[in-house]
Amino acid sequence: MSGIVTPTTGRISDAPPNSGEWLRETVRDLLEASVDGLLVLDAGGRLLFANDPACVLIGRPFDAVRGSHFGLPVEEDTPFDLEFHRACAAPVRVESRARRIVWEGAGAWLLVLRDVSAVRFAWGELRRSEAITRGIVEALPSAVLLLDAEGRVVLTNERFRRDLREVMGGGRKDAAGRVFAELLLAARMPVAGSRERVLTQVEEVVGGRQAVAEAAFALLDEAGEWQWYELQAQHLAGGGPQTLITLRDVSAVRASSRAEAMSEAEAGRAGERAMEMGRLVDLAAQETSARQERLSQSHPAVFAELVNHYRQAVDEGLEALVQQSTSNRSAAARLIASGLASLGATAKDTLEVHLETLRRMDPQCPPARLAAVMAESRLILLEVMGLLANAYRERALTRDSAPRIPEVERLRVVGGLG
Amino acid sequence: MMREPIRLRLYVAGRNRRTDMAELALRSLLEASGEGNAELEVIDVLREPRVAESENILATPTLERLSPAPRRRLVGDLSQIAQVARELDLPTNGDASRHPGKDHA
Numbered sequence: 073m074s075g076i077v078t079p080t081t082g083r084i085s086d087a088p089p090n091s092g093e094w095l096r097e098t099v100r101d102l103l104e105a106s107v108d109g110l111l112v113l114d115a116g117g118r119l120l121f122a123n124d125p126a127c128v129l130i131g132r133p134f135d136a137v138r139g140s141h142f143g144l145p146v147e148e149d150t151p152f153d154l155e156f157h158r159a160c161a162a163p164v165r166v167e168s169r170a171r172r173i174v175w176e177g178a179g180a181w182l183l184v185l186r187d188v189s190a191v192r193f194a195w196g197e198l199r200r201s202e203a204i205t206r207g208i209v210e211a212l213p214s215a216v217l218l219l220d221a222e223g224r225v226v227l228t229n230e231r232f233r234r235d236l237r238e239v240m241g242g243g244r245k246d247a248a249g250r251v252f253a254e255l256l257l258a259a260r261m262p263v264a265g266s267r268e269r270v271l272t273q274v275e276e277v278v279g280g281r282q283a284v285a286e287a288a289f290a291l292l293d294e295a296g297e298w299q300w301y302e303l304q305a306q307h308l309a310g311g312g313p314q315t316l317i318t319l320r321d322v323s324a325v326r327a328s329s330r331a332e333a334m335s336e337a338e339a340g341r342a343g344e345r346a347m348e349m350g351r352l353v354d355l356a357a358q359e360t361s362a363r364q365e366r367l368s369q370s371h372p373a374v375f376a377e378l379v380n381h382y383r384q385a386v387d388e389g390l391e392a393l394v395q396q397s398t399s400n401r402s403a404a405a406r407l408i409a410s411g412l413a414s415l416g417a418t419a420k421d422t423l424e425v426h427l428e429t430l431r432r433m434d435p436q437c438p439p440a441r442l443a444a445v446m447a448e449s450r451l452i453l454l455e456v457m458g459l460l461a462n463a464y465r466e467r468a469l470t471r472d473s474a475p476r477i478p479e480v481e482r483l484r485v486v487g488g489l490g
Numbered sequence: 491m492m493r494e495p496i497r498l499r500l501y502v503a504g505r506n507r508r509t510d511m512a513e514l515a516l517r518s519l520l521e522a523s524g525e526g527n528a529e530l531e532v533i534d535v536l537r538e539p540r541v542a543e544s545e546n547i548l549a550t551p552t553l554e555r556l557s558p559a560p561r562r563r564l565v566g567d568l569s570q571i572a573q574v575a576r577e578l579d580l581p582t583n584g585d586a587s588r589h590p591g592k593d594h595a
């Protein structure tokens with residue numbers, strides 16, 4: 073058996089080496105051996121040749137498509153996509169490239185076909201996944217940065233671009249491509265050491281030494297206002313961006329907490345005052361409920377004694393006025409108030425003492441003296457009222473610790489006025 | 491002698507932005523050609539597989555000039571509309587006197 077073995081397929085050719093026939097057979101062998109699909113079209117777009125991979129892509133044997141009007145490519149050497157629709161099989165997407173050739177002595181087109189279905193599908197999925205991720209990141213209420221393994225900003229979201237890009241020294245330029253440390257160095261951070269603390273935390277995560285790090289810091293905005301942020305740096309598994317930085321504006325939360333604390337303190341103080349007043353009222357109510365009747369009815373003798381001393385205090389006051397000496401009114405008023413307080417007298421009781429004193433005045437008293445008595449007694453009344461209120465206040469404050477004065481003792485005290 | 495109207499048929503697999511753009515560009519091309527009765531038919535091979543089979547359409551997108559004769563087919567990227575017009579021998583704007591098919595008749 074004689075012949076030449078072709079280099080690609082090992083097929084034995086009878087054609088002499090380097091002859092035209094040998095070259096044609098060699099080219100065919102090369103086309104057949106290609107892993108890419110190869111089509112040869114005549115100048116009108118009809119199919120002259122298809123290798124096995126091309127037939128697989130088309131989904132038909134060559135004999136079934138030989139001479140078919142496939143169509144001409146629009147441009148030479150420019151890659152384009154085609155889709156083949158095969159019976160009983162999924163459509164296949166092919167990247168194709170066309171080249172003008174001479175085929176068996178005539179002008180023709182060679183189409184190289186490569187199955188890119190999986191690649192295109194993967195790219196499509198990747199783009200869709202990226203779009204979803206970007207959509208989520210853009211919609212986050214916090215400012216977000218994605219950093220690569222070198223700490224460079226890969227992605228920012230709308231919140232960051234709106235609120236922080238300029239504050240963090242980015243100007244109007246996009247922060248993408250810049251190192252995070254560079255952004256932080258350009259920011260105005262009024263709290264000493266906070267910049268270093270934040271940088272250290274972020275670098276720990278970027279360097280893979282820590283999975284998550286958190287830090288709080290303040291920035292000065294363009295108006296010079298303090299803006300508080302909480303930063304969280306989180307290491308992301310997988311390729312691509314390595315660190316997710318989330319910056320949450322907590323200025324409002326802080327202000328609210330401060331206002332709440334102040335409000336709580338104020339409420340506490342008001343509450344204490346209210347409790348104090350309440351205790352006073354409560355005390356008076358207890359005293360009143362303990363003695364349902366007026367002082368004049370429950371203790372008529374003591375009441376009469378108090379009226380006498382009231383009258384005596386008025387007289388002494390008038391005497392001092394006439395003689396232009398120092399009045400002993402306050403001391404007398406203190407003793408009367410002490411007596412009234414020891415009996416749990418009310419304002420009405422005090423007023424009754426005052427009115428009873430005036431009622432006992434001599435009807436023949438000259439009007440000038442009567443006017444002087446009324447003026448002086450009013451002053452004593454005011455003073456006694458004030459002292460009585462003070463006495464109740466002091467009693468309320470020391471209510472739990474101070475021993476109650478027995479009534480006998482009270483009477484003795486009152487009796488001591490004389 | 492009456493000239494044959496220009497009839498094109500575009501075979502696509504489903505509708506997407508690229509096929510929509512191709513259709514739009516081809517309609518613009520036909521409008522600009524000045525041929526009042528030019529026609530473009532779009533066949534979705536996923537919806538009308540029998541048409542594709544009977545016409546022996548092996549790949550999409552394929553653009554076919556049905557008339558004037560002879561039929562010609564182009565495959566692949568149709569975004570280069572000037573190139574498409576040249577390959578199908580279609581008159582472009584200001585080129586209405588030239589009639590497709592005369593070189594091949």
